[in-house]
Amino acid sequence: MLTNGSNRSLEDIDKSGLVHAFSALYSQKDRDLxxxxxxxxxxxxxxxxxxxxxxxxxxxxxxxGYGRKELAEAAAEQMVRTSSVHCFAQFSNEPVIRLTDRLLDLAPENMRRIVYGNSGSDANDTQVKLVRRYNNVRGLPQKKKIISRLSAYHGSTIASGSLTGIPLVHRTFDLPIEGVLHTHMHDFHRRPSHIDTMDAYVRWLAEELEALILHEGPDTVAAFIAEPVTGAGGVLVPPEGYFRAIRAVLDRYDVLMIADEVITGFGRTGAWFASPEFGMGADLISVSKGITSGYFPMSACLISERVADVLYGEKADDGLFGHGFTASGHSVAAAVALANIDILEKExxxxxxxxxxxxxxxxxxxxxxxxxxxxxxxxxxxxxxxxxxxxxxxxxxxxxxxxxxxxxxxxxxxxxxxxxxxxxxxxxxxxxxxxxxxxxxxxxxxxxxxxxxxxxxxxxxxxxxx
Ligand SMILES: Cc1ncc(COP(=O)(O)O)c(C=O)c1O
Known part of the structure; x- marks a missing residue:
């Protein structure tokens, strides 16, 4: 029997103490671990x-892949060098500066600034806050709603879980929060029966989005969020022309596009970022997972010139940027990310x-x-x-x-x-x-x-x- 030094097995301790994500709690004790x-x-x-x-x-x-010593070595070296240092106020560290330079180099050409975090969920929460601040600074305090899509997965925190379009993430948690709406997902295999061509489907999806924006009032709609390729919601590859059609609708009503590249970023679809190939024209991009190949928690929100110009042009009375976490821009995470990007590139x-x-x-x-x-x-x-x-x-x-x-x-x-x-x-x-x-x-x-x-x-x- 495997034990932790006491006479209880690992399985016993797990089943009596550990809450597993996305599992039925009532059946935990009967599960084969x-x-x-x-x-x-x-x-x-x-x-x-x-x-x-x-x-x-x-x-x-x-x-x-698993077990790459280069990442372990990068983490160990950086832990000894700086342990836990933060990026609040004027403080910074070398790996996060180098990573910022590297990411902005790899990212779509319009990206200018980066906010770091620790998970895909917190990256999308940060996007909600960036969008709110963007329109507050622009003097448009009513323009705050965010449109996501049914079946999308954007995380499980209060805000990102609201953006997620999967009922089990909402049920029993009183989600979604006010101001988050969901339109249809592209899902050609499960499309409405009256639609028979891809072109007609793309048109229908764009019209549905436009109808929702008009129904809510364009003055109240701030952003649209989408995964370039929908992951957990069904591995749904967008139909040809889909994101261009969506982007055109957003442009008509001054609505930002957030690309959730938490799965697609860092090579999954064969490119550093998947959103450009699909013509998303993202104003904001979320990444996590592949940035460190999951070896160390890290996320990043990439901010385009369009949004950065507003945020950085803010007046003094808009106050401090009151956002960030203890581990935002963690030097060890950044060192691991750099080693990971090296491997993706060299190999x-x-x-x-x-x-x-x-x-x-x-x-x-x-x-x-x-x-x-x-x-x-x-x-x-x-x-x-x-x-x-x-x-x-x-x-x-x-x-x-x-x-x-x-x-x-x-x-x-x-x-x-x-x-x-x-x-x-x-x-x-x-x-x-x-x-x-x-x-x-x-x-x-x-x-x-x-x-x-x-x-x-x-x-x-x-x-x-x-
Ligand atoms: C597209 C997408 N966004 C956000 C998230 C949330 O990331 P995390 O689980 O790191 O909070 C996920 C997780 O699977 C995801 O697939």
């Missing part, structure tokens, strides 16, 4: 010696993400594209989603996606393959580390075929098929 011991490359090993192939890069974040991992992402999408399509339960397979770079339907012929979804989705997750765990599920849909999302080789992709696909077979068997036995 998976306790990691160590990790390398795409592989994770439990304390019992079981090896799992991680096709999800943790929570879409270990872009350089050509963005190009590898494009190349291996194409192989992954093609091989998954070849392997399970014809399966009677597979409704749609989509992706961009190293992020792909396989959506399952109750009736493939007419694209009918499962009546109980949560119960069916848990059969899918169980099947994946039994095959020791880590994939992410979906909310409100039955989905297997794969987003392997960007270091994946063709052999890794083959192993992922090989296991995934067995996962789908197992899932089909469980579904038949469960009676949940309809």
């Amino acid at each position: 998976v306790i990691w011991d160590h990790a390398e490359g795409l592989w994770l090993t439990t304390v019992d010696g079981d090896r799992y192939l991680d096709a999800a890069a943790g929570l879409w974040c270990t872009n350089i 050509g991992l963005l190009a590898n993400a494009t190349r291996m992402g194409e192989v992954l999408l093609r091989r998954v399509r070849e392997a399970v594209g014809g399966h009677e339960l597979v409704g749609d397979i989509r992706g961009k770079g190293m992020i792909i989603g396989v959506e399952f339907d109750a009736d493939r012929a007419n694209g009918r979804p499962f009546a109980d996606p949560t119960a069916v989705g848990s059969l899918l997750s169980k099947s994946a765990l039994e095959e020791k393959l880590l994939v992410r599920g979906g909310h409100g849909r039955v989905l297997a999302a794969m987003a392997p580390a960007l270091i994946a080789t063709e052999a890794d992709i083959e192993e992922i696909v090989h296991r995934f075929v067995r996962v789908v077979d197992r899932f089909a068997d469980k579904l038949t036995v469960s009676g949940l098929k309809g």
Whole structure:
């Protein structure tokens, strides 16, 4: 029995004391725990010696793979040098200055300033505050509402959880807060039945957004937030022309575009940032996860010239910028981020993400594209989603996606393959580390075929098929 020095097992202590994120609390005691011991490359090993192939890069974040000593060394060196220093008022540190320079160099050309934080959620909270301050300084105190999209995931704090468009993040927490609205997500596979072409769908989505802005009153709408490729909400790649059409609507009503690049930033789609390729024309960008490959908590909000000019032009009576956290611009996080960016650059991992992402999408399509339960397979770079339907012929979804989705997750765990599920849909999302080789992709696909077979068997036995 593994213990912490007392006579209780790790499992016992975990189950009686630790609150797990996004899990049903009432069922915690009955869950089989998976306790990691160590990790390398795409592989994770439990304390019992079981090896799992991680096709999800943790929570879409270990872009350089597990176990890179360069990051550990950068962290250790910086911890000894500066330990915990802050960036309040006039205080700064060398790694965060160098990182700022590097990020502004890699970012879309209109980005000028950076606010640091510790998580994707707090980055999006900061964006809400930046948008509020931007319009207060402009003398437009009514212009504060933010439009997000149903199925979007932007975090789980009070503000970012409100931006999220997934009911389970709202339920029982009294969210969303006032001033956060949701329009439709692009989701061609689950589009309204009267729409049959992509062009018509893009037009409909843009018109829906415009109708919402007009209904609320353009003077009250400040910003729109979107992931370039929707991650947790279903791996939804925007249709051709979608963000350009949305951007045109925003421009008509003086509404800012916030690109949530928490998943897509730092190579996931084959570029440092995904928003330019989709024509988002972002005014503000959130990043986290891939900035340190998840090795150390860090986030950043990138601020464009348009917004920075207003914030930096503020009058003295607007007061101090009363925002920031103890660990904003943490020197160790910045040192880790710099070492991570070095690896992404030197090892050509963005190009590898494009190349291996194409192989992954093609091989998954070849392997399970014809399966009677597979409704749609989509992706961009190293992020792909396989959506399952109750009736493939007419694209009918499962009546109980949560119960069916848990059969899918169980099947994946039994095959020791880590994939992410979906909310409100039955989905297997794969987003392997960007270091994946063709052999890794083959192993992922090989296991995934067995996962789908197992899932089909469980579904038949469960009676949940309809
Ligand atoms: C697009 C996006 N934004 C924000 C977040 C929230 O990040 P965090 O969990 O670090 O708060 C996530 C997390 O998965 C995400 O996928």
